Amino acid sequence: MRRLGWIYLIAIFTFIFLPVIVLVLFSFQDSRLPVPPFDGPTLKWYVQVINDRSMMEALRNSAFVAFTSAAIALLLGFLAAQGLSRVILPGSVLMRGLLIAPMTVSYLIIALGLLTVFNNLGIRPSLWATGVGHVVINLPLCFAILFAAMGDHQKNAERAARDLGASELQVVFLISAPMLKPALLAAYFLSVTFSWDEFIIAFLLTRFDVTLPVEIWSMLRSGLSPATNAIGSIVFLVSISLLVLLEITVFRKPKS
Amino acid sequence: MTLEHEERRRAFGFVAPALIWTCAFFLIPFAVMALLSLAHLEGRAIIQSYDLGNYIKIFTEPSFFKSIVVSLEITLTVTVLSVLLAWPLAWIIATQVPPHYQRLAIMLAVLPFWTSYVVRSYAWALVLGQNGVVMQGLIGIGLLDEPIQIMATRTATVIGFVHFFVMLLTLTIYSNLIQLSPNYARAAADLGASGWQTLRHVILPLTLPGIMTGAFLTFVLCIGDYITPQILGGNNELTMPQLIMLQLGRRGDFPMASALSVVLMAIVTLAYAATARWLKMERV
Amino acid sequence: MMQKSINAGLGSLTAVMLSTTSLWAADELNALVWCDHTDPALLEPFEKAHNVRVNVKEYEGTAAGLAILDQSRPGDWDVMVIDGVDVGRAVDEGRLAALPADEFDTGTFFPEVVMPENNTRDGVTYAVTEKFGYNTITYNAAKVDLEDMNSMSSLWSGKYDGRIAIYDYYLPLLGLLGLEQGVATSDLDADAVEALRDRLYALKEAAQSVSDVVASQTALATGEVDVVIGGGEWLTAVLAAENPDLNWSIPKEGALRWTQSIAVLEESENKDLAVEFIKYITSPEGQARLATSSCYWAMPANASAGDILTDDEKSTLRWDQQADYLSRTQLYPIPDADLDLAMQDLWTDMLQQ
Numbered sequence: 001m002r003r004l005g006w007i008y009l010i011a012i013f014t015f016i017f018l019p020v021i022v023l024v025l026f027s028f029q030d031s032r033l034p035v036p037p038f039d040g041p042t043l044k045w046y047v048q049v050i051n052d053r054s055m056m057e058a059l060r061n062s063a064f065v066a067f068t069s070a071a072i073a074l075l076l077g078f079l080a081a082q083g084l085s086r087v088i089l090p091g092s093v094l095m096r097g098l099l100i101a102p103m104t105v106s107y108l109i110i111a112l113g114l115l116t117v118f119n120n121l122g123i124r125p126s127l128w129a130t131g132v133g134h135v136v137i138n139l140p141l142c143f144a145i146l147f148a149a150m151g152d153h154q155k156n157a158e159r160a161a162r163d164l165g166a167s168e169l170q171v172v173f174l175i176s177a178p179m180l181k182p183a184l185l186a187a188y189f190l191s192v193t194f195s196w197d198e199f200i201i202a203f204l205l206t207r208f209d210v211t212l213p214v215e216i217w218s219m220l221r222s223g224l225s226p227a228t229n230a231i232g233s234i235v236f237l238v239s240i241s242l243l244v245l246l247e248i249t250v251f252r253k254p255k256s
Numbered sequence: 257m258t259l260e261h262e263e264r265r266r267a268f269g270f271v272a273p274a275l276i277w278t279c280a281f282f283l284i285p286f287a288v289m290a291l292l293s294l295a296h297l298e299g300r301a302i303i304q305s306y307d308l309g310n311y312i313k314i315f316t317e318p319s320f321f322k323s324i325v326v327s328l329e330i331t332l333t334v335t336v337l338s339v340l341l342a343w344p345l346a347w348i349i350a351t352q353v354p355p356h357y358q359r360l361a362i363m364l365a366v367l368p369f370w371t372s373y374v375v376r377s378y379a380w381a382l383v384l385g386q387n388g389v390v391m392q393g394l395i396g397i398g399l400l401d402e403p404i405q406i407m408a409t410r411t412a413t414v415i416g417f418v419h420f421f422v423m424l425l426t427l428t429i430y431s432n433l434i435q436l437s438p439n440y441a442r443a444a445a446d447l448g449a450s451g452w453q454t455l456r457h458v459i460l461p462l463t464l465p466g467i468m469t470g471a472f473l474t475f476v477l478c479i480g481d482y483i484t485p486q487i488l489g490g491n492n493e494l495t496m497p498q499l500i501m502l503q504l505g506r507r508g509d510f511p512m513a514s515a516l517s518v519v520l521m522a523i524v525t526l527a528y529a530a531t532a533r534w535l536k537m538e539r540v
Numbered sequence: 541m542m543q544k545s546i547n548a549g550l551g552s553l554t555a556v557m558l559s560t561t562s563l564w565a566a567d568e569l570n571a572l573v574w575c576d577h578t579d580p581a582l583l584e585p586f587e588k589a590h591n592v593r594v595n596v597k598e599y600e601g602t603a604a605g606l607a608i609l610d611q612s613r614p615g616d617w618d619v620m621v622i623d624g625v626d627v628g629r630a631v632d633e634g635r636l637a638a639l640p641a642d643e644f645d646t647g648t649f650f651p652e653v654v655m656p657e658n659n660t661r662d663g664v665t666y667a668v669t670e671k672f673g674y675n676t677i678t679y680n681a682a683k684v685d686l687e688d689m690n691s692m693s694s695l696w697s698g699k700y701d702g703r704i705a706i707y708d709y710y711l712p713l714l715g716l717l718g719l720e721q722g723v724a725t726s727d728l729d730a731d732a733v734e735a736l737r738d739r740l741y742a743l744k745e746a747a748q749s750v751s752d753v754v755a756s757q758t759a760l761a762t763g764e765v766d767v768v769i770g771g772g773e774w775l776t777a778v779l780a781a782e783n784p785d786l787n788w789s790i791p792k793e794g795a796l797r798w799t800q801s802i803a804v805l806e807e808s809e810n811k812d813l814a815v816e817f818i819k820y821i822t823s824p825e826g827q828a829r830l831a832t833s834s835c836y837w838a839m840p841a842n843a844s845a846g847d848i849l850t851d852d853e854k855s856t857l858r859w860d861q862q863a864d865y866l867s868r869t870q871l872y873p874i875p876d877a878d879l880d881l882a883m884q885d886l887w888t889d890m891l892q893q
Contacts, residue, residue, distance in 0.1 A: 005348050012345050012422070013365070019379035019419065020368045022389055026382065032782050035387045035762050053580055076274040083270030087263050099274055102282050104472075104528050106480020108497050109517045113285030116292055116510065119611045136281045139274060168266065197373045200482055200497075204504075208570070208595040216374045217483075218598060222575045222835040223778060224758050232375030239370035247363075299877035300606060300633075319885075319892035326892075387762040405702065407764060408749035490749030491708055494891050505600045507884055508607025 020236065027229035034226040045230035055231060058215035061127055062196055065211060069134035070191035074184065076135070077142025082172060085150040086158070096147075103140035110136055111201040118205070125207045133201040138191035145190070149183035150176075185250050193239075286521070293515035302511060310515035320499065324519065327496040330410065331479040334417040335471050341418065342425035343467070347459075349426075350433040362430055366423040373420075377487040380416045381407060384488070408490025416484045421477075425470035432466025433459075468534030475527045480520065496520050567592040569813050571619040572599055572608060574800060575753075575835035576671070582829045586820045592813060601709075602626040603880060609635060609805070618808040619817055623711075624799030625872045627658050627667045637804040637811060641665040644822060648844045652866045653799050667803035668822055671830055673838035674788075674869055675712035676795035678771030680760060682785040692720045692769075692791045696742055700767055704747040705759045707770025710887035712796045715873050716769065717743070719793045728873040733883055740890050743769070750891060753836065760786060777837035777856050790868050797869035799841070824848050831857060 026034035028041035049055050080099055084092055102110060114133050115125075123129060154176060161175045177184065199213040206214060212235065219228055293311070295304040314320045349361045368376065383390055384407045391403035406412050440462065444454040482497040489495075494502070496516060503513040528535075571577065573596045583594045599605040602623050609617065622630055630636050641664075646654045649669065659667045679689055683703075688694035695704055706713060715725045717736045748765050749755065753775065759765040761779050768775060772795075776786040802821055804814040820826045827845035831837060832853055839857055840849075846859060858865070875883055 002352070005344075005352055008344055009348055012341060015341075015419065016365065016368055016423065018389075019376060019383050020371055022383050023371065023375065023379040032779070033761050034382055035385065036389060036392050054578075076277055079270045080274035083267040083272075087260075087267045089264055089267055089271070095271060095275060098278055098283070102278065104476060105282075105524060106476060106497075106520060108480045108482065108500060109286070109289075109521055110282065112500070112504075112513060112517050113289045114281060116289050116514065117285040120288065122613055124613065124616065132281055135277065139277060143274065193370075199374055207597055213372060213374045216372060218575070218578070220374065220378055220487075221752060221754055222578070224754050224761065228375065228378060232372055232379065235372040235375065236370060240367070243363075243370060297881075299881075300603065300610075319889040322892050381758070385758070385762045386764050405748065408751075408755075408759070487755075490755070491751065491891055492749060494888070499888070502888065505604050507601075507881065508603045508610070510607075 023229050024233045024236070027226055027233045029226040029229070032225060034224070034229050045226045046234070048227050049231045049234065052227075054210075055212075055215055055219075058210050058212045061209050062212040065127055065131050065134060065202075066192045066195040069131040069195050070138060070188055072131075073135045073138035073142045073191050074188050077139050077144075077187065078146050078177070078180075078184065079172075080143050081146035081150055082176060085147060086155065099143050100140045102136050103144070107137060107198065107200050111204045114201070115204050125205050127206060127209045127211075129205040130202045130211065133205055134195040134198060137198070137201070138194055141194070142187040142191060145187040146180060146183055149180055154179050182250075185246075189246060289514045290518055292511055293518050295511040297507070297509045297511055300508065310512050311519070313512070314515060314519060319494075320516075323494045323496050323499045323516075324523070326493050327479050327520075328523070330413060330417070330485070330495060331475055333414055334421060334478050335474045337414070337418050338421035338425050338474055339467055339471055342422045342470070343429055343460075343463070345422070346426045346429035346433055346466075347455075350430055358434075362427070365426050368419070369423050374483055376420065377416050377484045380412065380419065381487055384412050384415065407488070408492060410489065410493065412488040412490075413485045416488045417478055417481070420484075421470075421474040424473060424477075425467070428470035428473070429463055429466040432463045436462055465534050468531045472527065472531045472535055476524055479523065567810075567813065568595055569593070569618050569810060569817055570595045570597075570616060571621070571817070572597055572605055572617050573619075573621040574598065576830060576833035576838075577621060579829070579833040579835060582826070582833050585825065585829070586817060589820075590813065590816060594817070602629065603877075603884075606630065606633065606635070614807040615809040616807075617805050618810045618814040619802065620805055621670070621800055621802050622667065623872065624653075624655055624658050624667075624669055624672075624801045625874045627801050627803065628661070628874070629877075630803070631661055631666050635806055636666040637806045637808065637814075639665045639668065639804060639818070640815065643815070643819065644668050646842075649841050650839075650843055650862065650866065653797075653841050655799065655801075655871075659801055667801035668818060669799050669841040670802045670821055670827070671838050671841055672797060672799040673774050674772040674790065674795050674797055674865060675707065675709075675716060675770045676772050676788055676790050676869075678756075678760065678768040678775050678786065678788040680763070680766045680783075680785050681787045683763075683766040689767075689789055690792055692716065692793045695746065695767065695769060696739075698746070701746045702748050703766040704743070705756050705765040705768045706743060706747045706750045707756055707768060707775075708750045708752050709770065710883050711872050711875075712798065713770050714740075714883055714886070715796045715870070718873070719795070719870070722793075725796065725870045725873040728875075730879055730882055733879070733886060737886060737889075740886065741893050744890050744893050772838075773857060774836035774838045778834075780856050790865060795869050797866070797871055799871070828853075 025038060027045055028043070030039045030042045084096060089095065110133060114129065118125065118129055157179065158171050158175055161171050166174070197213060199217065202211040203214050203217065216228065216231060219231070294306045294308070295302050296309050345365060349358055349365065353361045371379070382388055385391070386403035386407070391400065394400040395403065436459070440458050441454050444458045449457070480497055482501055485495045485498055500513045500516045503509040503516065569592055571594060575598050578596050578598065583596070587594055599608055605620065605622065606629070627636070644665065646668070653669045653672045655669055659665060659669060677689055677692065684700070688699065694700070714728065714733060714736060717739055718725060718728050718732065721736065721739065723732050744750070749759060751759060756768045756771060756775055757779060760768055760775070761783060772788050776788055779786050802818050804811055804818065808814050821830060822842055824842060824844040824847060827840035827842045828848040831840040831845055831849065837857060839862060846854060849857070
């Protein structure tokens with residue numbers, strides 16, 4: 001049984017890592033085709049993508065949309081979770097359902113709906129339009145994580161603060177938010193990740209100021225080259241570094 | 257009484273911004289799109305005819321109807337395969353790996369999740385091609401005489417999908433497994449159950465919520481995905497999102513794209529209804 | 541050298557990351573284009589010379605391009621690259637602005653691609669041809685019988701089953717299938733198109749995939765397929781250095797010639813700059829850069845570009861054989877909106893077979 005387990009583990013990890021290893025390896029390919037035999041290593045494709053103006057702009061656009069839209073989604077989700085967890089409102093089940101609903105819908109549908117409405121209103125596709133869409137997909141996530149994290153001990157602390165004369169805003173931002181810090185951080189960074197990597201909404205709702213996944217997609221469609229591997233490897237490296245950084249700073253569990 | 261009233265008013269004030277956002281940028285757009293799906297394209301003009309012409313075409317035109325079938329077949333295959341592959345992985349990590357290393361193991365298991373989503377499918381295209389490392393490797397060790405065609409087939413699409421969703425399901429199932437008390441297994445053993453029986457009749461049913469939550473997310477994300485079948489499927493058949501993008505990108509046919517999206521939405525809603533009793537969407 | 545360019549790269553990365561406002565000059569030109577126009581090497585000389593920023597957005601088919609214009613506001617777009625045979629459709633819809641014809645000397649152009657019947661109407665010029673090439677048969681010479689490549693019909697013989705990729709664009713492919721059946725592209729009407737259905741399905745049956753530009757390139761370069769129908773120099777030129785066996789030729793049935801035109805949009809609020817841009821693109825320098833643009837290579841419409849292109853580039857483009865190719869190829873079919881939709885429906889049906 002134990003041996004079987006190890007064999008399974010090795011097989012499945014091979015499956016999981018195979019494309020990543022191939023991707024990174026052939027980013028160092030010397031010739032134009034990222035297929036065996038490997039004839040590298042060279043860093044020229046990295047130099048090429050780093051010097052690519054539109055790729056670097058896309059990188060900046062993606063970072064901007066991800067951090068901004070995640071912040072808005074977090075704020076809205078946090079407030080909603082506050083409201084719905086403190087008292088039972090009439091129709092609160094319905095409201096919860098509505099807030100969660102976008103999570104159960106394909107992104108393509110959300111994108112097409114927004115595109116239709118924006119077209120009718122004469123709003124140009126832009127980074128902002130994309131950001132609006134990303135808030136729609138991340139709001140349910142933030143709400144769900146924070147709603148689940150709010151418990152009785154927190155309600156008690158809030159009540160105590162209120163009894164002591166704290167204003168509503170003071171309660172929310174000085175009592176509730178700090179108590180929920182781990183959940184808030186988790187929700188925020190998960191939202192950043194989803195927005196950062198989202199393709200179809202950004203594809204349909206941007207014009208010139210595209211995000212990184214869209215830029216990579218057009219790169220992919222305009223010619224086969226290890227440069228695609230290089231940008232993929234860079235994104236991977238940046239994500240992993242951020243992840244490790246977060247892991248050892250923010251999410252490190254206190255030793256018990 | 258008034259205090260409670262005041263409290264409710266205030267609570268509603270907190271919920272309102274999120275509700276307004278969701279209504280303005282999710283509900284209303286969907287309604288507008290549904291309305292648009294009742295129009296049709298004539299030449300290049302959109303005629304608002306308020307009829308079901310697009311829907312009739314979707315369900316009677318073989319090439320349109322087939323996209324529903326193709327999408328469902330691929331999505332169900334992917335969901336089942338992903339669950340079958342992810343469950344043992346989650347179980348091994350949760351029970352066989354020392355607790356101290358579990359977090360590391362689970363992070364490793366989902367590491368490729370952090371590559372760019374567009375690039376991931378492209379990487380599989382490189383891996384699965386006739387000159388790719390898999391075929392050349394299999395030929396190298398003598399298992400194959402010549403490469404077999406996997407790239408540009410449904411198999412390639414399924415492999416690309418399964419790779420992603422195994423990671424997702426491993427997460428949901430693992431988080432379900434570690435919440436189970438070890439007492440269940442102990443009690444079953446005390447009652448004389450074998451290891452296998454315990455697994456099959458005690459542990460497995462208790463992980464149904466994790467499985468179902470992950471399976472539902474897999475279903476939704478898979479059936480709505482355009483990139484993976486477009487890169488790996490070789491256009492040998494069309495899924496619903498591919499057909500939708502074809503309507504948008506080539507024909508400029510917004511009404512038909514909307515109608516297809518409404519059908520896609522209906523399918524997802526059915527899937528939700530089928531799995532709803534196990535889902536804890538608020539606690540993903 | 542390497543170190544220096546890495547430093548330069550990191551420097552520009554930092555600059556881009558730090559700047560929160562636009563780095564660029566206030567004046568912008570918005571262009572709706574094909575992917576060859578996104579090459580910075582093509583745009584930068586113009587941007588520097590006029591101190592402007594050229595924004596480009598790619599689109600796929602003419603119908604989709606016109607739909608983008610429908611959904612835009614006046615002034616959103618200044619320049620459009622459009623299929624030569626579709627200029628008439630755009631003129632019908634009143635999309636294109638009249639060009640100052642005297643500023644565009646087509647005297648040095650390859651005469652076959654000036655196409656006044658497409659680019660002008662009632663003596664008014666609306667567009668200028670900028671680039672052309674062929675949709676024909678591309679193949680790996682090491683893997684096929686060269687004899688077979690003289691006839692399109694050999695693709696249906698069974699000999700190449702599973703080794704063919706179909707280029708995913710309905711207009712040239714239906715045109716090629718018409719030629720194979722002895723129908724000139726100008727005679728392709730609704731009935732003639734419908735008559736191609738079985739032939740198209742049979743081709744799909746024999747094909748490994750229906751692929752866009754990169755997927756066809758990948759498939760051909762990695763040995764996944766040996767023949768691409770619909771391909772041409774635009775498919776093989778960038779791979780010529782890697783694999784000299786990749787080749788293309790025009791079979792005895794003939795093949796299709798594509799042309800792309802560039803035009804100023806009627807609703808542009810920046811027409812003078814747009815005209816300047818077209819002048820640059822059709823100048824010998826712009827033409828040479830466009831011909832060898834990173835997305836795909838193809839022949840420049842203006843033969844003066846030959847003075848700037850290197851001999852290697854010209855031989856990759858097969859500069860010297862153009863007279864023969866031009867005489868043996870036909871323009872794309874020109875469907876009206878209804879026939880266009882019918883063709884696309886047929887194409888969708890084929891994909892789903």
